[in-house]
Amino acid sequence: MAEARSTHAGMPTGVLLDFGGTLDADGIRWAVRFHDAYRAEGGVLELEVFEPIFKDTDRALESRPDIGRLGFRSMVDAQAGMLAQACPDGSRIDAQRVAGRFYTATVATITRNRPLLERLSRQTRLGVVANFTGNLDRCLAELGLLHLFTATADSGVLRVPKPDLRIFTGMLAALGVPAAQAWMVGDNFEADIRPAQALGLSTCWLTTPDRALPPGDPPTARIARFTDLETLFL
Numbered sequence: 063m064a065e066a067r068s069t070h071a072g073m074p075t076g077v078l079l080d081f082g083g084t085l086d087a088d089g090i091r092w093a094v095r096f097h098d099a100y101r102a103e104g105g106v107l108e109l110e111v112f113e114p115i116f117k118d119t120d121r122a123l124e125s126r127p128d129i130g131r132l133g134f135r136s137m138v139d140a141q142a143g144m145l146a147q148a149c150p151d152g153s154r155i156d157a158q159r160v161a162g163r164f165y166t167a168t169v170a171t172i173t174r175n176r177p178l179l180e181r182l183s184r185q186t187r188l189g190v191v192a193n194f195t196g197n198l199d200r201c202l203a204e205l206g207l208l209h210l211f212t213a214t215a216d217s218g219v220l221r222v223p224k225p226d227l228r229i230f231t232g233m234l235a236a237l238g239v240p241a242a243q244a245w246m247v248g249d250n251f252e253a254d255i256r257p258a259q260a261l262g263l264s265t266c267w268l269t270t271p272d273r274a275l276p277p278g279d280p281p282t283a284r285i286a287r288f289t290d291l292e293t294l295f296l
Contacts, residue, residue, distance in 0.1 A: 073186055073296070076212075076234070076238075076243065077246075077247060078233055078234075078263070079189070079247050080192055080247065081190050083248075084248050084268050086168045086171050086205075088288060090249075093117070094109065096116055097113070097116070099164045103159050104151075105155055112149070115145065115148045119145055130200070131197070134165075143157045145157070145160070146160070168205075172206070175288050176207065178292055180210060189213045189236060189237050190214040192214075197216075213233060225252060225253045234261075242262055242263075244263045246264075246266070247266040259281075267281040267283070
């Protein structure tokens with residue numbers, strides 16, 4: 063259930079949404095999800111060793127000349143392959159099975175979340191603000207979500223990553239919504255919540271129940287599942 067300062071916020075004029083960890087998972091980062099899939103296939107690295115390797119593959123993906131043509135499944139396959147090559151035990155890991163685990167979990171979560179997104183899109187302007195690799199729109203289209211958003215902002219295209227305030231102000235302008243009438247929903251407190259707070263948006267932090275609240279101003283609301291937005295807005 064949502065934990066909010068008010069039990070029901072009502073429908074805002076615009077809602078900005080993160081993608082990875084928000085639309086496709088309940089507050090769980092891609093590095094953690096890929097690590098879980100890797101470990102399930104026999105990988106031995108702990109997360110603190112695996113994550114820097116994962117971040118290197120993120121940068122490698124973004125630099126691929128064909129990244130704009132990769133859909134979601136192709137990108138996941140490519141990243142799993144890079145991880146298998148980069149991890150010291152990667153030769154023992156079936157990259158396709160790692161990719162399949164990640165992809166299947168994503169599709170299941172997107173399928174669960176789509177009805178709520180459809181209802182929201184009929185009542186407010188939705189935008190995606192994501193630190194991504196330059197193929198966000200293609201991935202959203204493949205997952206059956208792109209048509210639900212008035213605008214999208216992909217840091218890989220704009221070369222302006224969160225938490226830079228410009229990516230948020232650009233999205234507000236694209237939606238035609240003032241900050242005071244908008245919400246930001248995301249799983250990364252530093253990249254999503256703090257910059258949105260600085261601009262005067264209401265904020266909803268999607269995160270696991272065990273995460274401690276960072277110091278400073280709390281979010282307007284905190285939820286553990288994306289579908290908890292139902293109790294906040296509808």
